[in-house]
Amino acid sequence: MEFRYLPMTESDKKEMLNTIGVESTDALFADIPDDVRLNGELNLKKPANEAELMKELTRMAGKNANLKEYSSFLGAGVYDHFIPSVVDHVISRSEFYTAYTPYQPEVSQGELQAIFEFQTMICELTGMEVANSSMYDGGTALAEGVTLSAGQTKRRKIIISKTVHPESRQVIQTYAKGQNLQVVEINAVNGITDLHQLEKEIDENTASVVIQYPNFFGQIEPLDNINEVIRQQKKTMFIVSSNPLALGYLTPPGDFGADIVVGDTQVFGIPAQFGGPHCGYFATTDKLKRKVPGRLVGQTTDEEGERGFVLTLQAREQHIRRDKATSNICSNQALNALASSVALSSIGKRGLRKMAVLNMQKARYAKQQLASAGIPAVFSGPFFNELVIKLPEDAARINEKLLASGIIGGYDLGVDYPEWKNHMLIAVTENRTKDEIDTFVKELGDIHG
Numbered sequence: 001m002e003f004r005y006l007p008m009t010e011s012d013k014k015e016m017l018n019t020i021g022v023e024s025t026d027a028l029f030a031d032i033p034d035d036v037r038l039n040g041e042l043n044l045k046k047p048a049n050e051a052e053l054m055k056e057l058t059r060m061a062g063k064n065a066n067l068k069e070y071s072s073f074l075g076a077g078v079y080d081h082f083i084p085s086v087v088d089h090v091i092s093r094s095e096f097y098t099a100y101t102p103y104q105p106e107v108s109q110g111e112l113q114a115i116f117e118f119q120t121m122i123c124e125l126t127g128m129e130v131a132n133s134s135m136y137d138g139g140t141a142l143a144e145g146v147t148l149s150a151g152q153t154k155r156r157k158i159i160i161s162k163t164v165h166p167e168s169r170q171v172i173q174t175y176a177k178g179q180n181l182q183v184v185e186i187n188a189v190n191g192i193t194d195l196h197q198l199e200k201e202i203d204e205n206t207a208s209v210v211i212q213y214p215n216f217f218g219q220i221e222p223l224d225n226i227n228e229v230i231r232q233q234k235k236t237m238f239i240v241s242s243n244p245l246a247l248g249y250l251t252p253p254g255d256f257g258a259d260i261v262v263g264d265t266q267v268f269g270i271p272a273q274f275g276g277p278h279c280g281y282f283a284t285t286d287k288l289k290r291k292v293p294g295r296l297v298g299q300t301t302d303e304e305g306e307r308g309f310v311l312t313l314q315a316r317e318q319h320i321r322r323d324k325a326t327s328n329i330c331s332n333q334a335l336n337a338l339a340s341s342v343a344l345s346s347i348g349k350r351g352l353r354k355m356a357v358l359n360m361q362k363a364r365y366a367k368q369q370l371a372s373a374g375i376p377a378v379f380s381g382p383f384f385n386e387l388v389i390k391l392p393e394d395a396a397r398i399n400e401k402l403l404a405s406g407i408i409g410g411y412d413l414g415v416d417y418p419e420w421k422n423h424m425l426i427a428v429t430e431n432r433t434k435d436e437i438d439t440f441v442k443e444l445g446d447i448h449g
Contacts, residue, residue: 020361063409067272071436073429075136076216076384076411077165077264079246079274082355082431084346089267089341099244099334102297105310114336115297118281118341125247126261127254128283132183133339134296138264140298141170142210142241143175144293146261148207148284149237150181157205160187161193163215164241172210179205188266191219191379191388208237208260213253214246218363219379223256231257241347243267244281246384248356262283270336271341279336289313296403358430359385366428366437373445380425386427388413388420392448395424405443 013025023029027039046360048056064201072080091097095110102108102115115133122131135141146158158176160169162185169185171182176183184201187194193211202209207228213221223240230238239260244269247253253261268280284292288314297313363385367377370389378388391398403408414421427435 010437017131022029025313055120065403067408070403070408070433071440071442072404072408073410073428073432074408075218075429076425077167078275078278079245079427079429080272081267081429083269083271084343086346087339087342091335092343094337096335098328102311103306103335109309111334111338112297112311114300114338114341116309117345117377118337121344122244122283123283125244125282125363126242126258126283127262128258129254129286129294130292131283131291132334133294133297134265135262135280135282135294136263136333137276137280138241139165140172141262141264141282142168142239143171144282145239145262145284146172146181146208146210147175147200148177148260148288148291148293149239152288153204153207153235153237156180157182157184157203157234158199158208158210159184159186159198159206159212161188161198161212161215161221162417163188163191163193163217163221164210164212165216168212168241174231188217189371190319191215191217191378191381192221193226195222195225195229198226198392199232202233204233206233206236208239209242210239212241213250214291214384214386216245217379217388218383218427220250220382220384223251223253223258227257227368232358236284243384245352245356245359246260248352249360250356250384259288260314265337265340268347269339269341277333277336278339281331281338355430361427362430362432362437363387366426366432366441367432369437369441370444373441373448375441380432385429386425387445388423388425391422391424394422398447401444401447402440405439407440407443444447 017024017028067080073202078080099108099111102111105112119131119133123129135144139447140163150156150158158172158181160171160172160183175181186197186201189353192215198209209226211221211223211226213223215221227238232309237255237259239262242253242261242263242439244263245266262281264278264280266272270278282292282294282355289296292313294313295408296313297309300308300310344352363383367387370376376388378390389410395410399409399412410426413423413425417423
């Protein structure tokens with residue numbers, strides 16, 4: 001049976017053309033020059049009916065390696081973590097699933113409370129005073145932090161460590177071009193930021209220093225020492241991009257003097273789903289709350305003294321004069337923020353710490369087993385749940401061999417760091433079992449020879 005996908009019949013077309021006084025569809029577009037019109041048919045496959053289309057899409061989807069059938073050691077910003085089943089039950093409710101932006105607080109109390117809880121949990125994790133109600137992802141949140149620092153300090157120089165995620169650095173470069181900012185990158189020594197180079201580069205023109213914690217190589221940056229260097233310049237701001245799961249165990253960046261803390265909450269309740277959509281967070285000090293991109297939800301009481309929630313601050317070009325807006329972020333990730341809130345609430349404070357510890361323990365077990373197989377970790381410093389190993393050949397080829405054995409391998413560092421060709425970044429989360437780790441080590445050992 002054939003199904004029409006557009007709710008319009010030929011009689012509908014005729015009626016609409018008659019209403020506007022046009023004889024045909026061609027006549028409707030008569031003002032468009034012939035030389036810019038498409039003369040002929042598009043080179044598209046013949047339309048399929050619903051049953052045929054579903055079979056075709058299912059076959060295509062079946063070619064993908066999924067995390068239900070494969071064990072994954074791929075991280076580099078997107079991770080395979082435990083997601084409580086309650087997350088899907090809550091975010092699939094129509095009042096959340098179809099909601100966009102809670103412009104009318106009197107009919108959006110559930111959505112506003114969910115966002116408020118998200119903000120509160122982010123503040124507790126990061127050690128900061130204010131958090132917004134989510135952004136697109138960690139990369140754009142970091143770039144927004146950079147532009148905020150430039151606007152706040154009236155300085156044009158941004159210093160960023162090469163241990164920050166390569167894609168985040170690319171996003172910053174894109175933002176910087178439009179803002180006429182100078183971006184200076186600091187090299188890494190033994191997997192962490194080179195403090196001596198940082199000391200030489202920081203000056204009275206530096207708006208901010210950007211560090212990742214844990215960094216892209218999985219290493220724990222010495223934020224205390226970095227903060228000491230930054231505070232040599234009074235107005236220079238300290239921006240930290242942080243994995244919020246790691247903050248279930250590590251000292252929060254706020255305790256080290258960070259001015260802005262950003263990151264991605266994909267680690268809480270959001271599947272990898274081919275790299276997005278995810279959910280960025282943005283936390284800062286109370287002093288900067290009016291410069292925060294996006295919006296802030298606040299708690300209040302109504303005329304009867306009942307607890308309620310409202311949109312408190314909206315520093316967006318849609319709400320205030322364009323020249324006063326701090327961001328052009330025009331959407332939100334409220335559904336994904338809700339997923340993270342539900343996951344965090346379900347896991348709980350003690351569960352979060354246990355989850356973080358499991359990541360650390362399993363990553364260290366993998367490191368120990370790899371070393372026993374003759375594949376030691378490259379860096380010796382403290383790390384969270386990712387480590388770098390050196391391979392005997394191209395990482396892409398090794399990943400093909402691992403995939404044939406039902407394993408999704410680590411990230412090929414040579415893609416972004418030419419000096420790290422034949423090196424792989426491996427992530428070990430709480431979802432990886434001992435058998436999976438042992439099998440992964442054996443497969444790598446066999447390849448390593």
